[in-house]
Amino acid sequence: MDKIWGKKPRKSDKKKKGTSNYAYAVTRVRAMKSKLLPKETYPRLMNMGVDEITRFIQESEYKNDIDELAMKYSGADLAEHALNRNLALTYAKLLLITAGEPNYLISEYLRRYDIWNIKTLLRGKQYNASLEEILETLISAGELTYTTLSELAAMESYEEIIEALNETDYYPLLQEEYxxxxxxxIENELDKMYYSGLFGVIGKPRSKDRKLFARFIKLEVDAKNMGTLFRLKKAGVEQLDEIMPLMIEGGLELNTEKLASLPYEEFVEALRKTRYWDAISGVMVPDMDSLTGLECRLLKFSLESATTYSHVSPISIVPIMDYIIYKNNEVNNLRIIFRGKEAGLEDELIKDQLVVI
Amino acid sequence: MVAGEAVMMSGPILDAAGMKALGAALAITVTGLASAWAEKEIGTAAIGAMAENEGLFGKGLILTVIPETIVIFGLVASLLINSA
Structure with a gap:
């Protein structure tokens, strides 16, 4: 297994060398952002079928991915694989065009895809998903390469997968607890591990870069916690000792301990005082039956605030992070459209799931 | 002692002409460094933009040479100092 691990394990991972050279990286990333699909495109895509959409995105940034995968897959599967491949390659490109501090922070941020992939693999094995189904959802944007991941996906049982991951930081947790x-x-613990690892990397932020990066992550943690809290409150879970293990520490504004102890109405009332209220108030109806609207609003809020901050600090890591989440959002939107169309969902339903800015 | 006396006898180290020459040299050196630094920043940004979109070559080129004016002002200043 050693030879397929391209990089050394995290403990020996020293801070990357090199100067940041923000002028180059940020301008290039901004040029890349200008190539994302504009919001006017989405209504047009909604009127097309799966093959038409594939052809449409084949004329954009996804050309190479679709060309290369068209021999192996077709229909929505082709789109799914092409989107995942494109996302992974785009993020790999970001690592290539940056150096020093931003490179280090981005590579740590992208570990979320390792977590995502490990979760997918374990979930796939638990529900006996086919190799093809697992491969479809893997995104090799983290440290684990696609080759490694497909080898892992081909393994028979979850024990083998965990054993094969023995070089990673996740091994002790997986081996002892799963x-x-x-x-x-386990999924929750992996998430917590990811965020605590990330905060560990940031340390006590001294440089402007790390401060901005930390703020970015804290906002994300708040959004995640808020989603979890809503879900739990809706399900009638009120016990503090049941809720707190599910919370991720280190949010920007939400005091999870205080919020967790409140009943639903008071919880919503407490959110009124936060900066998130303006973003979510539109979907805060008394008989809210789905959290999709809320999650879309929260995502929109984080995308918009990333853009605002990228204008406030133009020569920093923020425009790069801004691009990372916009690209991810574009891929998600396209995936929703593809899967929705394939399953024959109504256009309105698909539209509700999209986050378009 | 002998060297010290020689200096004392030949007057100050920098006379008016020397000061002029030094002023002119400073004018061109500092502005040269300043435009080099500015062009480096703009140049790398322009290369970044061009790597993604070749159509930006013209704009990138123009923006990159704008700081050149700094050193041209320095050159003018140093010529004026010398000719005064």
Whole structure:
């Protein structure tokens, strides 16, 4: 297994060398952002079928990915693979065009895809998904390469996968805690591990870069916690000792301990005082039956605030992070359209899921 | 002692002509460094933009040479100092 690990394990991962050279990286990233699909495109895509959309994005940044994968896959599967491949390559490109501090921070941020992939693999094995189904959802944007991931996906059982991951930071947790059934718990622990790792990397932020990066992550943690809290409150979970293990520490504004103890109405009332209220107030109706609207609003809020901050600090890591989440959002939107169209969902339903800015 | 006396006898180290020459040299050196630094920043940004979109070559080129004016002002200043 050693030879397929391109990089050394995290403990020996020193801070990357080199100067930041923001002028180059930021301008290039801004030029890349200008190539993302404009919002006017989405209504047009909604009127097309799966093959038409594939052809449409083939004329954009996804050309190479679709060309190369068209021999192997077709229909929505082709689109899914092409989108994932494009996302992974785009993020790899970001790592290539940056150096020094931003490179280090981005590579740490992209570890989320390693977590995503490990979760996918374990979930796939638990529900006996086919190799093809697992491969479809893997995004090799983190440290684990696509080759490694497909080897892992081809393994028979989750024990083998965990054993193969013995060089990673996730191994102790997976090996000690995972028994093949407690997937929800493990997923949550992996998320917590990711964020605590990220905050560990940022340390006590001294440079402007790390401060901005930390703020970015904290905002994300708040959004995640808020989603979890809503879900739990809606399900009637009120016990503090049940809620707190599911919370991620280090948010920007939300005091999770205080919010967790409140009943639903008071919880919503407490959110009124936060900066997130303006963004979410539109979907805060008394009989809210779905969290999709809320999650879309929160995502929109984080995208918009990233853009605002990227204008406030133009020569910093923020425009790069801004691009990372916009690109991810574009890929998600396209995936929703493809899958929605394939499943024959109504246009209105698909539209509600899209986050378009 | 002998060297010290020689200096004392030949007057100050920098006379008016020397000061002029030094002023002119400073004018061109500092502005040269300043425009080099500015062009480096703009040049790398322009290269970044051009790597993604070749159509930006013209704009990038123009923006990159704008700081050249700094050193031209320095050159003018140093010529004026010398000719005064």
């Amino acid at each position: 028994d093949g059934t407690n997937l929800a718990y």
